[in-house]
Amino acid sequence: MSKVTAYARLLRIPGIGALALPPVIGALTVGMFDTYNLILLFAIGAFSSVYGFILNDYADVELDKLIKALHGKPLVSGEISRKIALIISILLIFLTFIFIFILWFGKTFDNYKIMALICIILAGILGSIYNLYGKKIPGSDFFVAISMALVFLFGALSFGKPTIITWIIFVLTFNQTLHMNAVEGGIKDSDHDHLMDVKNIALCSGVTVDKSNILIPLRFKLFGMGIRLFSSVFLFLPFVAYGYEYSIGQIVLLLFLTAGMLFFSFRLLNIYRFDRDLIRKYIGVQSYLRYSLVPVMLIGLIGWMNSAFLIFFPIVWYIIFTPLLGEKLFKPRM
Numbered sequence: 001m002s003k004v005t006a007y008a009r010l011l012r013i014p015g016i017g018a019l020a021l022p023p024v025i026g027a028l029t030v031g032m033f034d035t036y037n038l039i040l041l042f043a044i045g046a047f048s049s050v051y052g053f054i055l056n057d058y059a060d061v062e063l064d065k066l067i068k069a070l071h072g073k074p075l076v077s078g079e080i081s082r083k084i085a086l087i088i089s090i091l092l093i094f095l096t097f098i099f100i101f102i103l104w105f106g107k108t109f110d111n112y113k114i115m116a117l118i119c120i121i122l123a124g125i126l127g128s129i130y131n132l133y134g135k136k137i138p139g140s141d142f143f144v145a146i147s148m149a150l151v152f153l154f155g156a157l158s159f160g161k162p163t164i165i166t167w168i169i170f171v172l173t174f175n176q177t178l179h180m181n182a183v184e185g186g187i188k189d190s191d192h193d194h195l196m197d198v199k200n201i202a203l204c205s206g207v208t209v210d211k212s213n214i215l216i217p218l219r220f221k222l223f224g225m226g227i228r229l230f231s232s233v234f235l236f237l238p239f240v241a242y243g244y245e246y247s248i249g250q251i252v253l254l255l256f257l258t259a260g261m262l263f264f265s266f267r268l269l270n271i272y273r274f275d276r277d278l279i280r281k282y283i284g285v286q287s288y289l290r291y292s293l294v295p296v297m298l299i300g301l302i303g304w305m306n307s308a309f310l311i312f313f314p315i316v317w318y319i320i321f322t323p324l325l326g327e328k329l330f331k332p333r334m
Contacts, residue, residue, distance in 0.1 A: 014325065180287070
């Protein structure tokens with residue numbers, strides 16, 4: 001049973017409900033509502049995202065050994081070998097392209113699908129560079145942000161021409177991923193990244209940990225909040241600039257969720273004591289707030305029921321699978 005749990009942790013089973021959604025949402029923005037096609041896109045999103053996480057675990061084994069809280073990760077504990085992890089990563093690449101073939105089988109291979117194929121290949125390349133060499137490349141967080149945005153765009157291009165909403169969410173996906181890696185990840189790992197001479201935005205900006213205290217310079221705070229504020233503007237752009245259909249309830253809910261995201265981002269950027277559990281809590285709450293924002297923004301296009309499904313499906317998935325792995329809710333092992 002412990003071996004099964006180890007593989008489930010390696011594959012990020014509790015997080016797949018959210019991690020696999022970007023290409024699904026991409027397809028929804030161009031009017032694709034067919035359940036069969038959306039399930040295939042969900043699988044492609046799952047394979048591509050898990051590939052990135054496993055490759056990151058593979059590359060960061062020695063770094064993760066430096067922090068006690070990460071000793072339970074399967075590759076660090078030795079429950080799963082690095083060789084097996086690499087084999088699984090390669091298998092996930094094959095599965096991704098097999099499912100793309102199934103997705104497009106019998107359909108015309110037009111220019112949009114050619115661009116979609118380029119997107120998924122480029123996403124894989126940029127994501128791999130980040131996971132394998134990102135610790136030594138300053139600003140490599142932009143690689144993984146572009147990679148995730150391209151996976152989202154793949155979902156849209158697989159079924160047609162991207163709309164203005166598609167491009168707005170493309171930017172939002174880029175922003176959210178950049179914040180998750182450069183800001184949240186930079187703070188979370190600031191206690192040990194310097195031991196391996198990691199070169200990331202957080203450390204280059206002067207984020208330092210001295211015993212139990214953490215110093216987050218103003219420039220890094222401005223960088224983090226700047227990303228969040230920029231995203232906040234884009235969330236309301238369809239309604240303000242493009243006359244996108246909305247309801248008062250939708251706008252109120254969007255304002256509430258946006259305020260919550262800004263609040264917890266501010267709290268994270270203004271901590272003074274390095275408390276990994278608290279940091280994980282702030283990151284977990286932000287993750288599910290930001291996953292809720294785009295479905296709420298899309299209510300005019302997909303309806304309240306579909307929006308509610310996209311919001312609650314990842315949360316229910318996470319709540320169901322997390323306890324089965326012995327993890328604490330909203331405190332992922334990371």
